[in-house]
Amino acid sequence: MYRPSTQQFKDSPMHQEYEKYTPEDFLVWKLLFERQMRNLPGKATEDYLKGIDIVKFRADAIPKFEEVNAILKNLTGWQLYVVPGLIPDKEFFEAMQGRNFCATTWLRKMEELDYLEEPDMFHDVFGHVPLLTNPDLCDFLADLCRIAYIGIDNPYIVQCVARVYWFTVEFGLIQEPQGLRIYGAGILSSKGETDYSLYNSTPQRLPFDVETIINTPYIKDKYQEKYFVIESYEQLKKCIPDLERAIKRNLEKQTIPA
Numbered sequence: 001m002y003r004p005s006t007q008q009f010k011d012s013p014m015h016q017e018y019e020k021y022t023p024e025d026f027l028v029w030k031l032l033f034e035r036q037m038r039n040l041p042g043k044a045t046e047d048y049l050k051g052i053d054i055v056k057f058r059a060d061a062i063p064k065f066e067e068v069n070a071i072l073k074n075l076t077g078w079q080l081y082v083v084p085g086l087i088p089d090k091e092f093f094e095a096m097q098g099r100n101f102c103a104t105t106w107l108r109k110m111e112e113l114d115y116l117e118e119p120d121m122f123h124d125v126f127g128h129v130p131l132l133t134n135p136d137l138c139d140f141l142a143d144l145c146r147i148a149y150i151g152i153d154n155p156y157i158v159q160c161v162a163r164v165y166w167f168t169v170e171f172g173l174i175q176e177p178q179g180l181r182i183y184g185a186g187i188l189s190s191k192g193e194t195d196y197s198l199y200n201s202t203p204q205r206l207p208f209d210v211e212t213i214i215n216t217p218y219i220k221d222k223y224q225e226k227y228f229v230i231e232s233y234e235q236l237k238k239c240i241p242d243l244e245r246a247i248k249r250n251l252e253k254q255t256i257p258a
Helices: 006-011 023-039 045-055 065-075 089-097 121-133 134-151 155-170 191-199 231-238 239-252
Strands: 079-082 100-103 173-178 180-181 206-207 226-230
Touching: 023 121, 023 191, 065 079, 065 121, 079 089, 079 226, 089 100, 089 134, 089 173, 100 121, 121 134, 134 231, 134 239, 155 226, 155 239, 180 191, 226 231
Parallel strands: 079 100, 173 226, 206 226
Antiparallel strands: 173 180
């Protein structure tokens, strides 16, 4: 689902209009932030919790993108890049390969605290930004989007990248010395899926493997049936050549999975 203002976004860069946030917006951010910060210790990856402090997120203020960007650029070269909502693949991957993280500036309404069809700023910013302080994850993300952008005219390549992105950046788990932890933003920004992903006996938790992932469809409208577990963020960074080889091998053999 694309928003009609996509062309305007492409032709004229958008900005966060901070002065337009309403009292309800600030309350929504505060309620969601406090709820997740009570829920995430002992469940979120340590790098995410450290990242919250590094980017100076707090309950009583919606983050200002300009201030966040000044911190991220110095650490990993990334910055928040304002988009109107979901945008076409080509524009998305073009921005992301250049270390411009696509983020919306609108927040869900009070009646949407627990369910939202399309990602809002809380998901984009609270879920993703703290881990944009992690160099290995950032390198992985830029390289992943580079593969998709180069192969943008091949639906299979885009599908493979989308699946890897989904099962890592959005819904990934990591095995840390203290136990299994969450690093995927789709889980970190969801109260319900936080506990489900770690403790529920229903989903499978599988070792990270790009060959398996590119053959695994993902679920958009309910909790995941499978989660893939990495051992380190360096593992993500190092998987890029394996992903490129797997894609090339399947294209050459014309054995493209559904």
